[in-house]
Amino acid sequence: MLNGNGIPNHEVGTFPNSNNPNTISEQTVSERFTLCPTIISESGLEVVGQAVAIAYALNSVKFDPATAGRCNDEGECSLAKGQGNWNIEALGHETFDFGDDMNHAHVQPTGEYHYHGMPELLIEFLGSNNGMTIVGWASDGFPVYARNGFSNPTDPDSEVKELKSSYKLKTEPDANRPSTVTALAGGPNQGSTNPNIPIEMGAFTQDYEYVDGLGDLDQCNGRYGVTPEFPDGIYYYVVTDDFPFFTRCLKGDTN
Template sequence: MNTVHKRTMLATWVSVLLLSACGSGGGSDTQAQSNSLSAETNSTNTGSATQSDSTADTSSDNNAPSDDTNTEETESGANTDTGTALTSGSTDGVLCDYFYNEFNDSASVQMTSNADWSCTGSTRQLTANGIPDHETGTFPNPGNPNTISETAVSVSYTLTPEQTDTASTLGGPRGATGYVLNGVKIDANTAGSCDDSGNSCSLVGNTGNWHIEALGQTSFDFGTDDNNAHVQPNGAYHYHGMPEGFIALRGGDNTSMTLIGWAADGFPIYARNGYSDAQDATSSLKAMTGSYQLVENVSSNRPSTSVYALGTFAQDWEYVSGSGDLDECNGRYGVTPEFPQGIYHYYATDTYPYFQRCVKGQL
């Protein structure tokens, strides 16, 4: 097993203190698909990236640290040390030395997955090759004709994120909304669309007015696997929803709140569960729900709901404040295990929008 395990900066700092007695389009689909559907490409309207979304993405508590920094490894060999934030208003000290370098023997991968996160000065840096560290579905497949391959990932996020009142839409050509710790990007929208009649639909180009969702609908097949992910023409495997395989590797379950990645604005991303009382770490965990609902008044210009059920298109959903646990970017402010004094953070959810489509922090 070729595992490289870094010693955490946090653990080193704590040891020194103790000794002194005092923490998501390039390429077009080359495989014909039925009903004039082709592989998806970059979105210029919804900031999307699915089968042929954007090419390789280059976008870039004043709480005492615990003596126990939990540096044990998962079976996959990843360093799972999390720690707690060293300074109020900063994410420094949390997963600043996450490193993974293992061969993935999944049938459609057969390559080494590499991801290296580090914190230097005021930035959190990721260098990765975009290869997932968990089992994947079969690629190519009838709904996705692309093969997983390495894509150079190099992004830098701030360690001092600032929440704003503005939601900035990301995805596709605008850049990934964030990255899971394994170096795989998050890009929840698609580039598929239909015209008003619904007679002309394509999984590429976003030329129609009605933008097709990758998940939660049965009219179109984007070839996503059990990790709610698929592959772009340039080989970039990316997530549209809950990265189940990675969550399992992190030990995520109904009894834990699992940090799985970082958003483009520098705020953390958690999987599924959060405290039922956002400000109380002793409250029970619950599955977070998004605050989007199906529209009640369907546009007369929409393709027929008898052909394409509500939920097929992004425009079928509207944000209704207070209808769920989260805001329009699938985030909220509250305490987390790594940030006991509170921080704005995002969630992957089992409900729409599945992953955030925007960020609330300053970019």
């Protein structure tokens, strides 16, 4: 069981800021995680919306990698509750700015500080155990590690290395993908503007594709292997420096 107030135990950026108007406030976090997680979907079940938090860090801060930002085919975009088929990513590009800090985190309108990617100062605070750092628990009960793992997933004596995702940018944009921001609304200090700026590849979730075996991790940014905390082996998710940064799907049962 994880109880907390959602306030990080490390330095954060300045909030509100010019791209995020929200102030951090205490939350009520009380989450239960199964001690015996089991995989029910090898391909993973996509987690959509806020009904189920995909994971929590050990300090009770939520992992929430997706955004509510959207664009339509005409390039009309909104950073908050947008309409359209193109999902805006918080990280990995410079087209849109969600005001995230040094921990790749920012604040929701509810005051909830949450991570979109690598929680750098949490990792520094926790330190490592034989080169690996467990940073949290996914809602299905499987552990979450940051960045590193054993080069041979079943050998705890093998070299520790940075684990890579198996996603890459598509060589060509999808059909009907907007190439220019023609209107931007709904974000802080944005009003409704016509910036007429190019939308670089990587700004949308749809700009990426999964290639089995390209990196170390599967489609849910996880793998099976031994860890210092689980010497007999377990499935675990990994926070990575590159897309998807954090898993967008869960393999275990959240009920």
